[in-house]
Amino acid sequence: MAIFGALVKKEALHILRDTRTMVITIFMPLVLLLLFGFAISTEVNDIRIAAVVEKHTCETRKILERFRVNEYFTFLGLVAPTETERLLRSGRADAVLFLRSDDANLKAQIMVDAANPTIAQTVTAYVGGVINKEEIKSPVLTYTLYNPQMKSSYNFVPGIMGMIFILICAIMTSVSIVREKENGTMNLLLVSPIRPATIILGKLVPYFLLSCVILAIMLFISYTLLGLPLSASIVNVVLLSFLYIILSLSFGLLVSTIADSQLTALIGSAVILMLPVIMLSGMIFPIDNMPVFLQGVSCIIPARWYISAMRKLMIQQLDAAYIFKEVMILTSMTIVLLVLSIRKFYSSSRK
Amino acid sequence: MKDNEKVISVKNLTKKFGSFTAVDHISFDVGKGEIFGFLGANGAGKTTAMRMLCGLSLPSSGEGRVAGYDIIRQPEEIKRHIGYMSQKFSLYENLRVNENIRLFSIIYGMSDSSMKEASEKLYKDLRMEDMSKTLVKDLPVGWKQKLAFAVATIHRPEIVFLDEPTGGVDPLTRRRFWELIYKASSEGMTIFVTTHYLDEAEYCNRVSIMVDGRISALDSPEALKERFQVSSMDDVFRIVAKDALRVD
Numbered sequence: 001m002a003i004f005g006a007l008v009k010k011e012a013l014h015i016l017r018d019t020r021t022m023v024i025t026i027f028m029p030l031v032l033l034l035l036f037g038f039a040i041s042t043e044v045n046d047i048r049i050a051a052v053v054e055k056h057t058c059e060t061r062k063i064l065e066r067f068r069v070n071e072y073f074t075f076l077g078l079v080a081p082t083e084t085e086r087l088l089r090s091g092r093a094d095a096v097l098f099l100r101s102d103d104a105n106l107k108a109q110i111m112v113d114a115a116n117p118t119i120a121q122t123v124t125a126y127v128g129g130v131i132n133k134e135e136i137k138s139p140v141l142t143y144t145l146y147n148p149q150m151k152s153s154y155n156f157v158p159g160i161m162g163m164i165f166i167l168i169c170a171i172m173t174s175v176s177i178v179r180e181k182e183n184g185t186m187n188l189l190l191v192s193p194i195r196p197a198t199i200i201l202g203k204l205v206p207y208f209l210l211s212c213v214i215l216a217i218m219l220f221i222s223y224t225l226l227g228l229p230l231s232a233s234i235v236n237v238v239l240l241s242f243l244y245i246i247l248s249l250s251f252g253l254l255v256s257t258i259a260d261s262q263l264t265a266l267i268g269s270a271v272i273l274m275l276p277v278i279m280l281s282g283m284i285f286p287i288d289n290m291p292v293f294l295q296g297v298s299c300i301i302p303a304r305w306y307i308s309a310m311r312k313l314m315i316q317q318l319d320a321a322y323i324f325k326e327v328m329i330l331t332s333m334t335i336v337l338l339v340l341s342i343r344k345f346y347s348s349s350r351k
Numbered sequence: 352m353k354d355n356e357k358v359i360s361v362k363n364l365t366k367k368f369g370s371f372t373a374v375d376h377i378s379f380d381v382g383k384g385e386i387f388g389f390l391g392a393n394g395a396g397k398t399t400a401m402r403m404l405c406g407l408s409l410p411s412s413g414e415g416r417v418a419g420y421d422i423i424r425q426p427e428e429i430k431r432h433i434g435y436m437s438q439k440f441s442l443y444e445n446l447r448v449n450e451n452i453r454l455f456s457i458i459y460g461m462s463d464s465s466m467k468e469a470s471e472k473l474y475k476d477l478r479m480e481d482m483s484k485t486l487v488k489d490l491p492v493g494w495k496q497k498l499a500f501a502v503a504t505i506h507r508p509e510i511v512f513l514d515e516p517t518g519g520v521d522p523l524t525r526r527r528f529w530e531l532i533y534k535a536s537s538e539g540m541t542i543f544v545t546t547h548y549l550d551e552a553e554y555c556n557r558v559s560i561m562v563d564g565r566i567s568a569l570d571s572p573e574a575l576k577e578r579f580q581v582s583s584m585d586d587v588f589r590i591v592a593k594d595a596l597r598v599d
Contacts, residue, residue: 006457010443010450017445017486184441188503191405191435191512192458193427 007202036156044122050076158310159283162303171269173252178265244306250337257344277303364413373399375564389545391561434503434511438518444488459506493524513544552584
């Protein structure tokens with residue numbers, strides 16, 4: 001036990017004294033969360049719209065008034081038909097609305113800058129929504145469940161957490177173990193009377209604790225700054241994250257038993273883990289839209305299951321029973337990885 | 352050599368990796384307090400042999416005892432009674448001198464009082480009293496090396512294994528390092544050292560020369576020089592290893 005304590009202390013000192021790593025570990029989650037939470041968002045805000053009205057009626061005035069007060073729009077005012085093209089070209093307006101009254105029927109046309117099709121679609125939908133508010137007798141009522149304001153940050157938080165833990169647990173653990181191999185200190189530990197299990201735990205526990213600190217920071221930001229709904233499921237969120245952290249640590253351990261240099265470990269864990277996590281985990285691109293082959297590949301990516309379960313817990317506020325499948329899959333993955341890496345470590349410690 | 356004087360005793364020790372025989376039936380004894388030089392070209396099997404003696408590697412066949420324990424069945428006991436230092440002066444670079452000493456004394460299960468005593472002796476012997484709070488990475492190479500040796504022997508092991516301990520340092524530093532080795536040996540510690548430097552072989556009580564996984568010569572430096580009718584270990588090595596097949 002004293003040996004274990006000494007090993008943990010040694011690792012903690014290493015983490016604390018390596019300022020660069022510390023800065024990266026603490027700031028990267030912060031920066032990513034804030035970036036995805038505020039800066040990078042798939043919502044469209046502040047649509048600049050101008051209007052061309054042929055003849056004012058009561059109806060057109062009402063419509064324009066609605067655009068004026070709507071916080072998603074900046075109403076640029078009425079313009080002449082000849083000016084519209086210039087406005088759109090120069091990028092001073094995102095859309096122009098044409099309103100024409102014809103035999104007491106109001107006809108509307110939207111001209112929209114579709115340089116970015118995603119934005120154009122959203123803008124068209126918004127504008128249509130504002131115009132049609134009263135004109136349709138029985139409008140389709142839409143309820144947006146779980147995320148009524150359709151905030152994209154809700155969606156990104158689980159994804160970023162899935163990415164960060166892989167990054168910190170897997171990459172940092174594997175690099176730190178391989179560094180010991182490179183520096184020869186691993187040999188010192190192996191020729192000492194310490195049991196291999198103690199060496200492994202002495203490596204994993206400090207990074208587990210570090211991950212817990214990061215988890216706390218990320219949850220704090222999510223629930224305060226990003227305003228995610230706080231609910232009773234927070235205990236489940238934490239427990240699920242613990243499972244995922246342990247899984248990432250086992251992966252790091254496995255990489256470290258295979259890699260011989262810090263560079264290999266870094267590239268190995270970054271390429272094997274980071275890209276699939278970003279591309280195939282459903283963090284950014286919906287899994288259902290992928291070709292069947294890639295959907296199959298995404299099944300073996302732990303982050304996919306973690307992110308899916310986290311969305312259920314954090315956004316849908318479901319209780320633990322609904323994530324049974326994800327938990328089972330993550331648990332089996334953890335067990336397989338742990339068994340593999342520990343066996344590999346033992347066999348390499350006594351060839 | 353009487354049996355009770357032997358601290359290392361190896362018979363027909365062999366290690367195979369697949370079809371490659373890294374160590375091929377080596378047998379030798381090392382007596383208590385001896386400085387035993389373990390020579391050989393790169394790839395001759397020195398490191399593999401040493402790893403088996405330290406309990407890091409399981410022999411394919413053959414037997415051996417180190418510090419009175421069986422290398423196949425009691426590697427954990429062996430680890431408790433040996434010290435080890437590799438060519439990389441491996442200590443934790445981001446830890447201070449005193450933190451390294453503390454870590455390794457805890458690893459070797461030393462009590463607080465014996466740790467205190469041992470570290471005071473260490474600082475005094477190495478004249479490092481004012482450096483205890485220095486990070487190891489800020490120490491000059493020569494100091495690191497001396498410290499690594501002192502840490503490897505802090506628990507007063509019966510045998511200390513040195514794997515090319517003087518690689519990459521200047522002759523003066525090497526000289527000083529060998530003074531440390533002599534001192535440890537005079538205190539009854541057995542030294543098992545691999546080296547590339549053949550002038551260092553002259554400092555050993557006995558040397559063995561490994562060629563292609565076998566021990567081709569084993570005797571005191573004087574006896575070897577006389578047998579081959581040459582004046583230096585360098586020439587001895589050249590004659591013994593001239594037929595080596597495994598060279599880098």
